[in-house]
Amino acid sequence: MEKEEELHESSTPCLHLVSAFLACEPPDFVVSFARDFGGGSITERVQSFIWNVCIKKSDVKCNLPYLKRFLKKLIVEIESNGDVVLDELYEKYIYCLASVKDDELAKGSTRMLRRFSFLFPKDCSQPSSFQIFRKLEVTLQCSLNMLEGDTGCSIWPSGLFLSEFILSFPEVFSDKSCLEVGSGVGLVGVCLAQTNCSKVILTDGDLSTLANMNLNLELNQLGTDMLGHTQRNNTLQCLYLPWESAAENELREFMPDIVLGADVIYDPLCLPHLVRVLAILLKREDLNVSHLNNGCKDSYPPDRRCFESEETSSAGELDIYGDPHAEHLSPVAYIASVIRTIDTFNYFLSLAEKEKLLVSDITETMKPLDLLPYVKSYQRSNVRMFKISYLYK
Ligand SMILES: C[S@@+](CC[C@H](N)C(=O)[O-])C[C@H]1O[C@@H](n2cnc3c(N)ncnc32)[C@H](O)[C@@H]1O
Structure with missing residues (x-):
């Protein structure tokens, strides 16, 4: 999965x-x-490269439907430019035409393997066109149907953003136990396992999504032994956790230091349950609140709103009662989200406020590195990152 390649x-x-x-x-x-x-044009040299490096390297058997669409687009582009198409590309396209039936695609249950390479520049002094990169490759089985597995079998932009966040700030997760809600394909879990975190718990409320997530962990050599240990010395678990029926005592037992979530704020019907789960995970009954108050001049003014945009937040991040040590004691959540409907997001904020959760927008103050510059389908500027903590007063 992790490959150092000098290119x-x-x-x-x-x-x-x-x-x-x-x-x-x-x-x-x-x-x-x-x-x-x-x-400027797809020369024969470029076509040979595509044939030898891209097509031969990919897991073509699983990805024939994708290859069919790609080759069609490529051949049309080359021909319309008046250039000659390599025989191999034509032959492969004809093979795809014969093998992939459009009605199978229409059923929408087609899976494919997508390999994401997170690119870490190794030598920033090089001109950008000749950078040397360290690569972290993550292979994920996902569905062409965005709604399959209750949306959990597709890749979502916030999942990519949260993964870049984890890989950009690995120190945040060092020695921490982490629990993700609505984990989907498991990408965030694979990235967490690259950090020095002590424990990773991935959860989802959809069983077919969980089965796919487990397969993805194995594809990335993150299967666990009998004790749940990965090859990287952290422990990893995948659990069924529907927000609606998750029992309070079960949630309290997890005691994560960090809760994560990507693209989980979208369904108004689920939001009260999601916020309840977050509040239980983030509130530590055993935390000595009087200690947190020591050294703090003021508690929160009563009229203080529970949402801090980057304009209203002094540092973009808040700690409980302004105590710089509190953060080490109290759990926090990092939730990446695309705000598709402002009413839904405001509803989330009002529920969070009722549960005494402080939501801070940290998108600009903790900007992740752009590790996926070639993923043009992912509009990273649409994703916001929220840090959430429990207000003890
Ligand atoms: C839009 S997907 C995001 C998946 C993943 N976090 C990502 O960013 O790629 C939402 C995920 O939340 C899960 N989910 C939705 N409602 C849920 C609920 N009520 N309880 C638990 N999980 C739920 C879905 O199964 C799905 O995996």
């Missing part, structure tokens, strides 16, 4: 082309990388 002879456009193809990015985007790589 001395590779230019950044070439790396972006391969990475975008293996991540099954929309064919339009991959073809435009191919054009950039060829300096």
Whole structure:
């Protein structure tokens, strides 16, 4: 899964082309990388590269429907430019036409393997077109149908953002036990396992999503032994945790230091249950609140709102009662979210306020690195990152 590759002879456009193809990015985007790589047209050299490096390297058997769409787009682009298409590409396209039936695709249960390469620049002094990268490759089985597995079998932008956040700030997770709600394909769990966190608990309320998540952990060598230990010395568990029926005493036993979630704020019917779960996980009954008050001049003014936008928050982040030590004692949640409907988000905030949760927008103050520059389908500017903690007064 983790691969150090010195790409001395590779230019950044070439790396972006391969990475975008293996991540099954929309064919339009991959073809435009191919054009950039060829300096404006998809030359025979570029086509040979696509054949030898992209197509031969990919798990073609699983991804024939994607390959069919990609080759169609590629061939149309080359022909419309008056260039010659390599025989291998034609033959592969004909093979795809014969193998993939459109009615199978229409059923929408088709799975595919997407390989995401998180690219860490190794030497920032190089010009951007010839960077050397360290790569973390994560392979995920996901569905072409966005609603399959109660939405949990697709990749969502907030999941990519939260993964970049974890890999950009690994120290935040060091020695911490982490629990994710609505984990979906398990990408966040794979990234957490790369940090020094002590424990990872991935949860979801959909059983088919959990089965797919388990498969993805194995695809990334994160299967566990009898004691739940991964090869990387942290423990990892996948649990069925529907927010509606999660019992309070069961939730209290987890005692995570950090709660995570990506793209979980979208269904108004689920929100009261989600917020209840967050409040139970974030409130520590055993925490000595009087200690937290020591050294604090003021408690929260009674009229203080429970939402801190970046404009209203002094540092973009808050600690309980302004005590700099409190953060080490009290759990926090990092929730990445695309605000699709402002009413739904405001509803989430009002529920959070009732549960005494303080929600701070930290998108600009803790900006993750852009580790997926070739994933053009992912609009990172649409994702906000919220830090949430329990207000003890
Ligand atoms: C939009 S997906 C996001 C998945 C993943 N976090 C990501 O960003 O790729 C929402 C996830 O929340 C889970 N979910 C939705 N409602 C839930 C509920 N009531 N209880 C537990 N999980 C739920 C779904 O099964 C799904 O995996």
